[in-house]
Amino acid sequence: MNVLEFTAKGIYCPAADVYLDPWQPVKKALITHGHSDHARWGHEQYLCTIAAEPIIKHRLQLTDNIQSVAFGEKVMINGVQFSFHPAGHIPGSAQIRVELNGEVWVFSGDYKLQHDGLSEPFEPVKCHAFITESTFGLPVYAWQPQADVFDDVNRWWRKSQEEGKVAVLAGYALGKSQRILKNVDATLGKIMVHGAIETVTNIFREQGMTLPPTVRVVPEMKRADFEGALVICPPSAIGSPWLRKFEPFSLGIASGWMGLRGTRRRRGADRGFVLSDHADWRELNLAVRETGAEKVFVTHGYSEIFARWLTEHGLDAREVKTQYEGELSEMAEATAAEDKALEA
Numbered sequence: 001m002n003v004l005e006f007t008a009k010g011i012y013c014p015a016a017d018v019y020l021d022p023w024q025p026v027k028k029a030l031i032t033h034g035h036s037d038h039a040r041w042g043h044e045q046y047l048c049t050i051a052a053e054p055i056i057k058h059r060l061q062l063t064d065n066i067q068s069v070a071f072g073e074k075v076m077i078n079g080v081q082f083s084f085h086p087a088g089h090i091p092g093s094a095q096i097r098v099e100l101n102g103e104v105w106v107f108s109g110d111y112k113l114q115h116d117g118l119s120e121p122f123e124p125v126k127c128h129a130f131i132t133e134s135t136f137g138l139p140v141y142a143w144q145p146q147a148d149v150f151d152d153v154n155r156w157w158r159k160s161q162e163e164g165k166v167a168v169l170a171g172y173a174l175g176k177s178q179r180i181l182k183n184v185d186a187t188l189g190k191i192m193v194h195g196a197i198e199t200v201t202n203i204f205r206e207q208g209m210t211l212p213p214t215v216r217v218v219p220e221m222k223r224a225d226f227e228g229a230l231v232i233c234p235p236s237a238i239g240s241p242w243l244r245k246f247e248p249f250s251l252g253i254a255s256g257w258m259g260l261r262g263t264r265r266r267r268g269a270d271r272g273f274v275l276s277d278h279a280d281w282r283e284l285n286l287a288v289r290e291t292g293a294e295k296v297f298v299t300h301g302y303s304e305i306f307a308r309w310l311t312e313h314g315l316d317a318r319e320v321k322t323q324y325e326g327e328l329s330e331m332a333e334a335t336a337a338e339d340k341a342l343e344a
Contacts, residue, residue: 003080003098003105003129006297006320011107011131015100016080019043020107023323030082032109033093034059034174037325047075049084051120052092054203055174071120087111088122089277090175091204097125105129106291110326112276113283114146118182118209119175122287130293135278135326136256137298137306143256143280146183149273154185156252156271157230161189166226166249170269172327173197173234175277176254178204178211180232186212192226193217194233194242221245238268256280256327278327288315300324 005012010022010029018028025042032038032048034055039048046066048056053068069075071094075082084094089110096107106127115121153169160167171177177197184191191214193201198216205211217231226246235253237243243251253269256276278301279287288296288310296317298307303319310317 003100003103004107004131006322011322013080013098013100016077016082016098018047018077018082020096020098021109021324028077030096031056032084032087032096032107033090035090035110037323038109047082049092049094051207052094054207055092055200058199058203059174071123085125086120086123088113088115088119091119091178091207091209093119095123095125097127103128105131106293107131108133108287110135110278110324111287112279113287114143116146116179116182116277118179124287124290127291127293129295129297130288130291131297131299131320132284132288132306133278133324133326134284134298134301134303134306136276136280137284137302137309139281141256141259141280142282143276144274146275149275150183150185153180153252153254153273154188156250156273157184157188160250161228163250164248166229166231166246167252168231168233168243168246168249169252169254169273170233170235170238171254171275172277174200176275177201177232177234178209179275179277180254181211181214184212184230188228188230190215190229192229192231194231194237196234197232217242217245223247276327300326 001014009024009026011020019026020030021032021038022029028045029043030047033052039056041060048068050068050070071084081099083097087093087095087109098105104127106125110133111122113122157167171180173196178201193214250270252271254273254275258272259274296310296315297320299320299322307317307319
């Protein structure tokens with residue numbers, strides 16, 4: 001019996017009878033973070049980190065069926081030892097370490113190694129078997145330093161102001177938008193946000209996170225209210241009537257996929273900023289090496305290619321099918337909104 005198994009409901013620990021980020025309803029679920037492809041509704045009991053609990057409770061409308069633990073705290077379930085360790089993906093996100101009879105497996109969830117100034121920095125965890133994502137598991141994906149990306153964002157914002165346009169920047173509501181808020185130059189002007197982003201941001205503020213002041217966009221606002229502002233919205237707002245109130249505006253999108261020219265053009269963005277909350281090719285390889293794992297299981301993304309690469313470099317690696325989407329969910333959300341707008 002393996003410490004963890006891949007089943008139709010999700011990643012299963014048979015000795016403890018619990019699942020990690022399951023995609024079908026189960027009795028007890030250990031959750032790495034609050035994104036919808038990892039934290040799903042319908043489980044009887046949830047366990048996550050203290051930092052992730054408020055967001056998961058809000059998104060899934062949970063009451064008393066969720067518990068949380070500190071990073072590194074050990075929890076015994078039916079003789080199996082579990083602990084959560086920082087994944088650096090979004091605030092509160094975790095890798096889950098599972099130990100049974102001296103054998104250690106680690107499920108990474110989503111992760112990145114570059115520190116964003118907001119999330120708990122990624123922590124390598126030694127293990128015998130490592131389950132890694134591979135959202136950007138190709139050599140073409142190589143992220144710039146974060147400071148360089150935000151220098152570009154600030155220049156684009158200033159240029160939009162000079163041209164009399166509103167700078168509208170699309171980024172995922174949970175994690176990406178708060179990363180933008182934390183690192184953009186807030187002295188340049190007002191920062192206004194979509195309601196979905198304001199709700200998530202306020203939950204983080206209530207946890208003690210320091211973020212610059214924001215103004216929620218409401219229907220009563222006029223064009224003059226947005227003069228010189230940076231407006232942050234989720235990708236789902238692209239092509240929607242909500243966006244038209246800012247005209248004339250310049251549209252930027254912050255995503256790892258913005259490194260692909262065709263993607264940027266098809267989504268109608270004026271500027272693409274390559275900013276991802278997932279590991280790039282170099283980080284994926286570094287993370288795998290630092291675990292010291294003998295076995296590697298590769299999930300969502302370029303899983304077949306990355307698993308083959310690891311095998312060719314001496315590791316016992318293989319692809320496993322899951323229902324996690326990584327940053328692909330952002331692409332799907334934006335594409336659906338764009339297609340709907342084009343049909344209207």
